[in-house]
Amino acid sequence: MGLNFKTIAATAVALLPALMPLPAGALDDAQKKEMGAFIKEYLLENPEIMLEVQDALQKKQEAARIEQSAAAVSTNKDTIFQSGHDLAIGNPKGDVTVVEFFDYNCGYCRRAHPDMEAVLEKDKNIRYVLKEFPILGPDSLAAHKVSDAVRKLAPEKYGDFFRAMMTSGERADETSAIAIAGGLGVKEDAIRAKMAESPNEASVQETYALATSLGITGTPSYVIGNEMVPGAVGSDAIEEKVGNVRSCGKASC
Numbered sequence: 322m323g324l325n326f327k328t329i330a331a332t333a334v335a336l337l338p339a340l341m342p343l344p345a346g347a348l349d350d351a352q353k354k355e356m357g358a359f360i361k362e363y364l365l366e367n368p369e370i371m372l373e374v375q376d377a378l379q380k381k382q383e384a385a386r387i388e389q390s391a392a393a394v395s396t397n398k399d400t401i402f403q404s405g406h407d408l409a410i411g412n413p414k415g416d417v418t419v420v421e422f423f424d425y426n427c428g429y430c431r432r433a434h435p436d437m438e439a440v441l442e443k444d445k446n447i448r449y450v451l452k453e454f455p456i457l458g459p460d461s462l463a464a465h466k467v468s469d470a471v472r473k474l475a476p477e478k479y480g481d482f483f484r485a486m487m488t489s490g491e492r493a494d495e496t497s498a499i500a501i502a503g504g505l506g507v508k509e510d511a512i513r514a515k516m517a518e519s520p521n522e523a524s525v526q527e528t529y530a531l532a533t534s535l536g537i538t539g540t541p542s543y544v545i546g547n548e549m550v551p552g553a554v555g556s557d558a559i560e561e562k563v564g565n566v567r568s569c570g571k572a573s574c
Contacts (some may be wrong), residue, residue, distance in 0.1 A: 330385070331567075334551060336416075341540075344500065350387035351546070351555070362389065384532075387548055387572075387573055388463040390535070390536070390547070390548050390549040391538070391547040391548060391571075392450070393535045393536065393545060393549065394535070394547050394549060395535055395547065396534070396546065397531055397534055397535065399541035400527065400531050401420055401452075401535075401544050402418050402420065402450065402530065402544075404452075404527065405529075406453075406469075406521075406523070406524035406527060407450050407451060407452055407453075408448060408450075408451060408472055408476055408479050408480075409448045409450045409451075410441075410449050410451065411441045411447045411448055412445055412446055412447060412448055412482070413448055414448065415446045415447045415448035415449075416446050416448075416504075416567065417446070417447055417448065417545070417546070417566045417567060418447075418448040418449075418450055418538070418542060418545075419437070419440075419447055419448070419449050419451055419544075419545050419562045419563065420450040420543060420544040420545075421437065421448070421449070421450070421452060421453050421541055421542070421543050422452045422454040422528070422531055422532060422540055422541065422542040422543070422544075423451065423453065423454060423540050423541050423542045424453075424455050424456055424457045424465075424539055425455075425461060425463070425464045425465065425468070425486050425487070425493035425498075426457045426460060426461045426492060427457060427459070427540040427541065428495045429488055429541060429552070429553045430487065430540050430541045430553075430574060431488070432553060433541050433553035433555075434484075434487040434488065434554070436555050436556040436559065437449065438484075439556045440556050440560055442560050442561070443560070444560070444563065447563060451479075451483060452522075452527050452528055453465045453468060453469070453521075453524065453525075453528065453541055454532060454537075454542075455525065455528075456540065458540075459498065460492060460493060460494040460495075461523065462494060462525070463494050463495035463498070463500040464486070464493035464494055464497070464567075465521065465525070466495070466516055466520065466521055467495055467498035467499055467502060467512060467516070468482065468483070468498060469516075469519075469524060469542065470502075470511075470512045470513075470516045470519075470521075471502050471505075471512065472482050473508075473515055473519060474507055474511055474512065475505070475507050478505045478506070478507060481505055482501060482502055482505055485501045486501055488564070489501065498559040499512055535549045535552070536549065537549065539552075541553055543559070544549070545559065545562040545566065545572045546562065546565070546566035546570070546571055546572035547570075547571050547572060547574060548562065548571070548572035550562065550572070559569055560572075
């Protein structure tokens with residue numbers, strides 16, 4: 322084949338104005354078959370083109386996701402970053418905020434936990450907001466109710482409670498959560514009284530609605546700067562996006 326792909330593409334673009342007005346049946350069956358064979362032969366001889374197309378499609382889809390994410394984050398920024406139901410650990414006055422949607426029974430969250438801890442250890446200027454998102458059944462919901470009571474009773478111990486829950490080898494439920502809280506000095510009677518007095522339905526409903534708006538369907542999911550970042554992306558990706566927020570005001574510069 323004497324023509325290269327760029328020549329074919331340029332020729333196709335040049336012919337578009339002439340081809341557009343033609344009806345769908347302008348090519349007869351023999352011509353369609355010949356064209357199909359030509360395209361197939363060219364792609365078989367140049368399969369790297371398909372990789373280029375796939376890469377271009379992925380970049381286009383990612384750009385669209387980031388654009389949609391930025392719009393959703395902008396619309397919900399107060400609820401994301403300043404909700405009265407959440408507490409921030411790390412540096413509460415940090416210059417960049419990382420918000421994590423998590424479930425205490427999420428295996429991916431537990432595996433991703435050391436990554437975020439490593440980021441916080443290295444960067445002392447990150448505000449880390451914990452967005453409790455119990456989506457893995459009744460045990461998760463019960464554990465998060467205990468967590469909510471701990472946050473209200475002893476906010477200074479909430480970070481330690483969170484870390485103990487995320488590093489526990491047990492399934493999170495009401496019993497295990499109360500036991501961990503007890504180990505931190507938060508009494509069971511006080512926890513049960515707080516859960517009865519101030520259940521966390523409003524917190525959970527707010528987070529569910531927020532997740533729907535942001536397109537979050539699983540945990541962990543993060544919001545960094547103007548972008549929702551799905552999945553356990555690792556410490557390097559989080560550090561890169563935090564750095565981007567500092568340098569250009571967006572998670573992806």
